[in-house]
Amino acid sequence: MKLLFVSPGWPRGRLWGELGFKFPSLSLAALAAVTPESWDVALCDENIEPLDLNSDADLVAITAMTPQAPQAYRIAAAFRARGKRVVMGGFHASNLPEEALQHVDAVVVGEGEVVWPQLLADLERGELQRIYRAATALAMEAIPVARRELFQGKRYLFTNTLQTTRGCPFDCEFCSVTAFYGRRYRKRPVDNVLAELELLRRRNSFAFFVDDNLVADRTYALSLFAGMKGMGFKWLSHAPIDFAHDREFLRAAGEAGCVGMFVGFESLNQDALAAMGKVTNTARSYLEDAQAFRDNGIGILGSFVLGCDNDTPAVFEGLLRFCEEARLEAAIFPILTPYPGTEVRRRLEAEGRIISSDWQDYDMEHVTFLPRGMSVDELQQGYDWLNRSFYSLPSMYRRIFKAHRSVQVFAPMNFGFRSAIRRKGRVA
Incomplete structure (x- = not known):
């Protein structure tokens, strides 16, 4: 069949x-x-x-x-x-x-x-x-090696994506990952992961771990990094910003070939971070934390959620200034989106603030709820302005044109986002 x-x-x-x-x-x-x-x-x-x-x-x-x-x-x-x-x-x-x-x-x-x-x-x-x-969660040692031959002949940037863990120990209000995988943090045996990496490096020296939090278990991650050291991979994944507080841990990731991490800063406002359940983030140390990543050869793709209840129209210019001062290699600025299954959707529904369930607009680019600190139009226009400004040539020059090993990944990424934003504007 x-x-x-x-x-x-x-x-x-x-x-x-x-x-x-x-x-x-x-x-x-x-x-x-x-x-x-x-x-x-x-x-x-x-x-x-x-x-x-x-x-x-x-x-x-x-x-x-x-x-x-x-x-x-x-x-x-x-x-x-x-x-x-x-x-x-x-x-x-x-x-x-x-x-x-x-x-x-x-x-x-x-x-x-x-x-x-x-x-x-x-x-x-x-x-x-x-x-x-499924009546029970999949045993992590049973995760099969993906059939990547299905990707052959297709125009993917690269196909070396893999997963080592599932679940996240945290429960951020806006996150749909916890609703899908649960809060129990489950790990594949390190030997299984290293064996799959041996297969992957025959195709490409880049790899991307799709884990939502690769470093939630320090002992596990250190074992993985030790096994990867010397394999020659340049890899990316996801980590919380407080990863920077453990310099030995951060150094081990860099020595294992990490060139970039997706990091959820989410907000510069500590009260907003507390409200969304982002318990690992301390906004006052963000600049120092970003520098710690860079000192270990790890660039940052930062994420900042727009439209939290504490946000006002001043948030957009403040974020741009911070990103340039921190010299973040790349960033995305998703509009708060009340996805089905998330706590934020339950809260906004209870407050009568959801204004659209047109699912195609749940792309983190469109306002689907009533913000508290600004109008719908102010949030939408601020999102558009921030993306154009961050991926403008002057901002890109200030942030990424420096001697740093992550530039090989993030320079093309910046130009890719810039081109997509410009094409998007033409289609609209």
């Missing part, structure tokens, strides 16, 4: 749809790895190639984040009109399975690797169930 995995495209005129550098869906390659050999498996990523609706696949499996859900539903309708069975998983379907079931034949809730073989067996017997939900 034939299986087609589909990753829906992002809408044109949106930042993530206009970015020239693309990364593959690791979750689909992981599901492919637990698919029986009797199935012929293919992948279509609409972000880099057109989707053939006349595919001869027996089953179409779609994954989608919330802003991709409308396109996922359109794809599902087109295939079902052609007599195909369609299943859906991912963050959005897991949080709103009843909504998804209005558009597809079955929904996989949560981590799919445990139940995926059962779903395929049920389909072959003609007994497909409506919802598949």
